Amino acid sequence: xxxxxxxxxxxxxxxxxxxxxxxxxxxxxxxxxxxxxxxxxxxxxxxxxxxxxxxxxxxxxxxxxxxxxxxxxxxxxxxxxxxxxxxxxxxxxxxxxxxxxxxxxxxxxxxxxxxxxxxxxxxxxxxxxxxxxxxxxxxxxxxxxxxxxxxxxxxxxxxxxxxxxxxxxxxxxxxxxxxxxxxxxxxxxxxxxxxxxxxxxxxxxxxxxxxxxxxxxxxxxxxxxxxxxxxxxxxxxxxxxxxxxxxxxxxxxxxxxxxxxxxxxxxxxxxxxxxxxxxxxxxxxxxxxxxxxxxxxxxxxxxxxxxxxxxxxxxxxxxxxxxxxxxxxxxxxxxxxxxxxxxxxxxxxxxxxxxxxxxxxxxxxxxxxxxxxxxxxxxxxxxxxxxxxxxxxxxxxxxxxxxxxxxxxxxxxxxxxxxxxxxxxxxxxxxxxxxxxxxxxxxxxxxxxxxxxxxxxxxxxxxxxxxxxxxxxxxxxxxxxxxxxxxxxxxxxxxxxxxxxxxxx
Amino acid sequence: xxxxxxxxxxxxxxxxxxxxxxxxxxxxxxxxxxxxxxxxxxxxxxxxxxxxxxxxxxxxxxxxxxxxxxxxxxxxxxxxxxxxxxxxxxxxxxxxxxxxxxxxxxxxxxxxxxxxxxxxxxxxxxxxxxxxxxxxxxxxxxxxxxxxxxxxxxxxxxxxxxxxxxxxxxxxxxxxxxxxxxxxxxxxxxxxxxxxxxxxxxxxxxxxxxxxxxxxxxxxxxxxxxxxxxxxxxxxxxxxxxxxxxxxxxxxxxxxxxxxxxxxxxxxxxxxxxxxxxxxxxxxxxxxxxxxxxxxxxxxxxxxxxxxxxxxxxxxxxxxxxxxxxxxxxxxxxxxxxxxxxxxxx
Numbered sequence: 001x002x003x004x005x006x007x008x009x010x011x012x013x014x015x016x017x018x019x020x021x022x023x024x025x026x027x028x029x030x031x032x033x034x035x036x037x038x039x040x041x042x043x044x045x046x047x048x049x050x051x052x053x054x055x056x057x058x059x060x061x062x063x064x065x066x067x068x069x070x071x072x073x074x075x076x077x078x079x080x081x082x083x084x085x086x087x088x089x090x091x092x093x094x095x096x097x098x099x100x101x102x103x104x105x106x107x108x109x110x111x112x113x114x115x116x117x118x119x120x121x122x123x124x125x126x127x128x129x130x131x132x133x134x135x136x137x138x139x140x141x142x143x144x145x146x147x148x149x150x151x152x153x154x155x156x157x158x159x160x161x162x163x164x165x166x167x168x169x170x171x172x173x174x175x176x177x178x179x180x181x182x183x184x185x186x187x188x189x190x191x192x193x194x195x196x197x198x199x200x201x202x203x204x205x206x207x208x209x210x211x212x213x214x215x216x217x218x219x220x221x222x223x224x225x226x227x228x229x230x231x232x233x234x235x236x237x238x239x240x241x242x243x244x245x246x247x248x249x250x251x252x253x254x255x256x257x258x259x260x261x262x263x264x265x266x267x268x269x270x271x272x273x274x275x276x277x278x279x280x281x282x283x284x285x286x287x288x289x290x291x292x293x294x295x296x297x298x299x300x301x302x303x304x305x306x307x308x309x310x311x312x313x314x315x316x317x318x319x320x321x322x323x324x325x326x327x328x329x330x331x332x333x334x335x336x337x338x339x340x341x342x343x344x345x346x347x348x349x350x351x352x353x354x355x356x357x358x359x360x361x362x363x364x365x366x367x368x369x370x371x372x373x374x375x376x377x378x379x380x381x382x383x384x385x386x387x388x389x390x391x392x393x394x395x396x397x398x399x400x401x402x403x404x405x406x407x408x409x410x411x412x413x414x415x416x417x418x419x420x421x422x423x424x425x426x427x428x429x430x431x432x433x434x435x436x437x438x439x440x441x442x443x444x445x446x447x448x449x450x451x452x453x454x455x456x457x458x459x460x461x462x463x464x465x466x467x468x469x470x471x472x473x474x475x476x477x478x479x480x481x482x483x484x485x486x487x488x489x490x491x492x493x494x495x496x497x498x499x500x501x502x503x504x505x
Numbered sequence: 506x507x508x509x510x511x512x513x514x515x516x517x518x519x520x521x522x523x524x525x526x527x528x529x530x531x532x533x534x535x536x537x538x539x540x541x542x543x544x545x546x547x548x549x550x551x552x553x554x555x556x557x558x559x560x561x562x563x564x565x566x567x568x569x570x571x572x573x574x575x576x577x578x579x580x581x582x583x584x585x586x587x588x589x590x591x592x593x594x595x596x597x598x599x600x601x602x603x604x605x606x607x608x609x610x611x612x613x614x615x616x617x618x619x620x621x622x623x624x625x626x627x628x629x630x631x632x633x634x635x636x637x638x639x640x641x642x643x644x645x646x647x648x649x650x651x652x653x654x655x656x657x658x659x660x661x662x663x664x665x666x667x668x669x670x671x672x673x674x675x676x677x678x679x680x681x682x683x684x685x686x687x688x689x690x691x692x693x694x695x696x697x698x699x700x701x702x703x704x705x706x707x708x709x710x711x712x713x714x715x716x717x718x719x720x721x722x723x724x725x726x727x728x729x730x731x732x733x734x735x736x737x738x739x740x741x742x743x744x745x746x747x748x749x750x751x752x753x754x755x756x757x758x759x760x761x762x763x764x765x766x767x768x769x770x771x772x773x774x775x776x777x778x779x780x781x782x783x784x785x786x787x788x789x790x791x792x793x794x795x796x797x798x799x800x801x802x803x804x805x806x807x808x809x810x811x812x813x814x815x816x817x818x819x820x821x822x823x824x825x826x827x828x829x830x831x832x833x834x835x836x837x838x839x840x841x842x843x844x845x846x847x848x849x850x851x
Contacts, residue, residue, distance in 0.1 A: 061726065082728025097723035099716045101786035110716050110727050113709055120707040149840055 010073060012037050012201050013058065013089065013170045018067035020053055027053040030067070031227045033220050035170055035201040040192060042212040042233070043205045044245050045222035046407075046435035051205055054222070055172055058203070059091040060084030082111070090163030091172040094433070096155035100148035105130035107147050108162045133161040137191060151297065153184040160191055171195060172203040177211055178433050181295040181461060182496060189215050207435060208462070209238045223247055246437045253436065254468025255444045257451050261471070262286030263321075265455035266338070266424045268307060271316035276302045277479040280316070284424065284455040289446060291470030291490075292459045294499045298476040300459045301343055304426050308340040309333045320424055334363075337423030341413050341430060343459070345406075349413035352402040356394055357383035359401050360415045386415035391441060407438030414445065425449060428459045443469055463492050477501040535780040538831070539795040546799075546806055554809045560686045562809075566802055567691040568681075568756060572597075572749045573797040574694045576768070577775040578701050579745030581793040582738040584776055585705075587718040587785025588636055588643035590739060593746040594768030595654035596628040600750030601760045602658065605667035608754075614676045618751040625747020626740055628654055633739030637732035651769065662762035669758025680755030690752050694794075697745065701790045714738060718785025774821060775800050778828040799824065 011034035020028040028050045035041055045051050056062045057069070060078030068075045071087050078084045084091075098107050105126045106113075114125040130143035139157050141150075147158065156176055163171050173192075177185045192202055192215060204216055212219060213233060221228040221244040228244050266284040271277070277299035284290045292300050306313045312328035319325065320336040333340075342348035350359055360383035370378075384397055390411045394404060401412055410430065417425065427446065431439045446469065450456050460466050466473055473490045475483040475498035483498035550557050576593050583590045600621035607617040628650065635646045669677050683689050705711040717724035717731050725731055754760055779796025781788030803820050807813070 059726070080728060081726050085728050091726070093726070097720065097726050099719035099723055099786065101719040101782075102712070102715060106712060106716075110724075111709065111713065111729055113712070115709075119709070121709060121712065123707075 011035055011070070012072060014070040014073075015054070015057065015064075016068045016070060018054070018057060018064045018069075020057060020062055020064050027225050028057070028064070029226045031222065031225070032067075033227075033230065035203060037169070037199045037201050038196055039218060040196050040202040040204055040216045042216035042219040043203055043222070044212065044219055044241060045228075046245055046405075046437055049222040049245070049435075050225040051222060052174070053225075055091060055093075055174055055203070055205070058084065058089060058170070058172060060089075085166065088167060088169035089172065090166070090168035090170070092156060092159040092163065092174065092176055094174045094178065096152065096159055098147040098150070098155055098158060101146060103144050103146055104141055104150075104158055104161075105143040107158055108133065108165050112166060129165065130161070133164055136164070137161060138187075152179040153181075153187075153296075156180070156188065160188075168200060170201045170203070172205075174205045175207065175433060176204075177206055177208060179296065179461075181499075182463070183295075183500070185211070207433065207439075209241060209436070210464070212241070213238065221245055242436055245435070253440050253443065254465070255440070255447055256289070256469055257447050259287040259451050259471075261288045262453060265321055266307075266457065267319040268303075269317050269319075271303065271306060271318065272314050273302065273306055273311060274314045277306075277476070280476075280481050282474055282481065282484070284457050286423075286453045286455050287450050288471045289450050289456040289458055289469055291466040291473040292457060292476065293461075293463070293466050293473055293495050294476035296461060298499065299479040300476050301428055303476070304340060304428055304457070304459060307333070308338060308426065310340075334420065337421075339363075339417035339420055339422035339425050341417050341425070341427040343428035343432070345409055345413050349416075350401050350409060353400055355398045356387060356392065356401055356404070356412055357397045359412055360386055360419055363416050363420045382419060383415075386419050387412070390415050390418075390445065405435075407434040407442075410434055410442065411438070414442070418449070422454060424455045424457070426457045426459070429461065430458060431460075431462065431465060439465075463495060466490070466495065467492065475499050535832075535835070536789065536792045536795055539779060539792065539799055539828075543795065543799045543802065546802065550806045550809050554811075557806075557809045562805075563686040564683060564688055566798075566805055567686070568688045569801040569804060570798045571688065571690045571694045572753050572756065573771065573775055573801055574794045575697060575745050575749040575752065576772045577779070577793040577797040578694075578698055578790045579742035580772050580776050581779075581781045581788065581790045582701070582705075582714060583643075583742045584773075584781050584783060585714050585718045585785060585788060586735055586738050587721065588735060588738070589647060589773065589783075590629075590632055590742045590746075591644065591647040591769045591773075592628060592632060592650040592654055593742065593772055594765040595651050595658060596625050596743055596746040596765075597750040597753060597768060598760075598763070598765035599628075599654055599658040599661075600624045600747040601754045601764050602662055602667065602750075602762075604751045605672065605754050605760050608673060608676060609667060609671045614673065614679075617676075618748070621751035621754075622744050622747040625743040625745065625750065627743070628746070629740040629743020630736070632743065633736035636739065637735040655766070659762045664762075666761045667754070667759065672754070672758055676755055677758050680752070680758070690756060693748075693752065697748075698790055698794050701741075705790065710734060710737070715786055719787070771800065771821075772797075774825050778824050780828070780832065782832065796828075 013035045015031060015033040017030045017032055018028055019030055031050065031054060033054070043051050043054065053062060057064055060081045060083050069078065070076065076087065099110065108130055109126050113121040114129065116122045127143045134141050134143065137157055137160065141154060141157065147155065150158065176188060180188065195202060206212055216233055218230065218232050219241065220230040223245060262285055264283045265286045269281050271280045280303055294300050302311065305311045307318050309325065309328050309330040309332065317324060320338050323336050325336060326332045346352060357380050361379040364379070364382055380397070387394070387397060392408050392411045392415065394408065401409055404412065430446070431442050434442065446456055446458065458469060467490055471487050473485045473495055474481055475485065475495055477499055478501065482501065485494055556562065576597065580590060580593060603624050604617040604621040607620050608614065632647055632650055635641065636643045639646065679689055705714065713724070713729045713734050716727065717729055717734055721731065753764065775797040776793045777783055778799060779792035779794065781793050800821055804817055807816055
């Protein structure tokens with residue numbers, strides 16, 4: 001493979017004036033992109049800007065309506081994902097695409113297994129090659145174990161191993177860091193840098209701007225399906241980039257208002273769920289935003305689920321405004337004024353095939369029932385009211401939620417819970433996978449809620465978000481609360497130290 | 506990048522850690538459990554009725570299982586891809602009658618069997634095309650073809666019937682004959698079974714059936730020819746149902762328009778009892794064959810113990826639900842074990 005320094009400026013893969021429509025929606029309009037060997041290239045844009053369509057065009061999933069895909073300068077047509085793969089293009093999608101029932105080795109080599117005589121698979125060689133890849137990536141994963149149950153970070157490692165296994169010249173990573181913790185991101189970036197040095201072209205998509213600046217050399221920005229710019233990152237500021245993505249100046253990303261904390265609204269005492277979390281005690285006061293930080297798997301989500309009553313706890317107690325909650329009963333938690341906006345909005349927060357209005361209406365079924373029947377009019381006006389207040393962008397309120405972008409879906413989940421008029425709001429990763437514009441809106445909303453006297457518990461793996469929004473930061477490590485840090489003392493170092501268990505908290 | 510795909514390293518470097526063994530064990534355990542239930546059942550019956558395991562007894566046991574094993578093997582291929590073929594009973598019926606008609610007219614037995622298989626291939630092709638191109642749920646499509654094929658069968662056959670007297674003696678003898686206690690038909694089923702199992706484990710296209718049942722979207726993204734693979738599974742399933750039809754004719758010598766009616770449910774039960782997961786991606790044809798053996802032997806065991814055969818259906822139902830319950834519990838156990846291992850690895 002040619003090294004970038006001695007290779008002329010010849011892009012290994014390029015898109016020229018690509019357009020693609022889905023029905024009436026023009027997802028891409030005359031977009032061009034050049035990927036050079038030995039560069040990490042960022043693709044930036046808000047949700048719905050056309051990034052996914054662009055990636056899928058490069059991956060051979062979509063065929064462009066107009067324009068050309070150039071491979072080593074020669075026009076190419078990918079008839080399917082297999083063509084793109086054979087051309088040396090590997091894609092790591094946001095949602096890992098593994099076969100849960102098959103072993104890691106089979107996942108990596110599916111469709112390209114080393115063969116013995118008569119076309120039979122050489123299982124031994126497959127295993128050995130996988131073990132070699134794992135060694136090279138510096139991870140301890142058993143090639144024979146099934147992919148089911150792997151953490152997201154490990155699933156991505158498997159995807160990267162897959163890309164390495166066929167000598168990918170172009171690696172496309174769609175938000176690989178969205179679900180990773182700090183150390184996992186560092187490990188991933190190590191791998192990406194190695195690939196870059198070996199002459200691969202990497203197309204990197206992330207909503208975390210600091211990551212783009214950390215690892216990428218150039219950036220291409222899309223907005224509403226159109227190319228805005230393609231330029232070196234050197235000399236750019238985050239604000240410059242955001243302006244290109246959003247098309248306007250962004251108000252402050254963390255618009256935290258200072259609010260005097262009121263009485264205790266949520267009190268959790270010595271909560272334990274065996275094998276999951278132990279002896280967790282904390283309080284959240286009215287008007288406060290309390291951040292709950294920690295590595296993925298530290299037990300944060302699990303605590304939230306138990307507090308809300310989705311999972312039972314084994315010991316301890318939970319009170320909302322002095323009212324003791326029943327163990328394992330979400331309905332009493334809701335009645336007491338508790339709302340939980342879950343981490344996985346697609347699976348837990350929304351009924352994807354239902355309309356926006358009905359999704360928002362779900363939590364208010366009791367309020368909108370008259371004489372035992374649904375009052376559709378009341379449901380609609382209630383839903384419309386909240387959709388407008390949260391500035392959800394939709395065509396018609398009767399459209400299914402699946403037609404919305406990720407950020408707007410998240411707003412629908414929030415609307416659904418805010419419509420219950422909660423006293424305590426627990427939000428789990430409220431801005432994961434959401435573009436900066438919507439992110440700022442969600443933050444402003446949380447801040448406003450706190451100012452209105454709602455107690456907010458915010459679980460987040462996004463450290464700047466925790467530091468920017470929280471009045472107090474609670475940190476969990478391996479199922480225990482290891483630190484409580486006031487806003488004034490909370491820094492990336494102090495939080496990470498506690499999250500990794502290094503702190504003498 | 507430096508790694509050029511398969512660089513076989515010395516086998517010694519390949520770690521085989523506890524996770525491997527755990528999963529291996531579970532899958533073997535699943536099949537061993539059925540085998541154990543089967544053996545216990547046979548042992549109990551033998552103590553109650555010492556005539557049960559006579560040479561003829563064993564032969565009957567195997568003969569009864571043969572046809573179900575064949576169809577269940579084909580069905581497994583389809584179920585592994587997260588689909589199902591409900592038309593196998595109709596396919597079996599129409600193929601059996603076609604083979605019978607051919608033999609009745611003085612046709613060559615080999616030709617008759619071939620005809621049955623081809624007819625099965627045709628049915629499989631229709632199913633496969635509808636499911637893979639139409640993007641319609643297999644349950645509905647094959648329910649439709651179940652009725653269509655049965656309808657055509659009824660119109661064609663009418664009230665006619667083929668009996669053993671209409672068939673060449675050699676064909677009928679082959680159907681009931683064997684090498685001591687092992688019937689020829691069982692040997693055919695065993696051969697098919699071994700070939701299918703070997704194909705699924707050692708050939709790329711076989712593994713791809715598992716892949717696309719495990720995660721269809723990922724299979725598409727991995728460049729697996731999803732439609733072609735699904736089509737293949739249905740064609741093989743149809744072919745085996747056709748072959749089973751010919752063997753049915755040889756075994757019973759008696760075919761009419763109702764032959765194979767309702768058989769699809771027995772087949773699906775056998776497959777599921779045998780540990781082929783209905784949501785695709787997991788299970789083996791050996792398991793399905795054991796499931797078939799277990800379900801058919803209940804039929805022989807009860808009369809041998811003097812229990813009325815009206816209990817057979819209920820017992821089959823219990824076995825089915827038991828099997829699913831066991832699968833669920835095992836799946837949960839494995840999942841939590843794997844999670845714990847993750848946690849330890851950090």
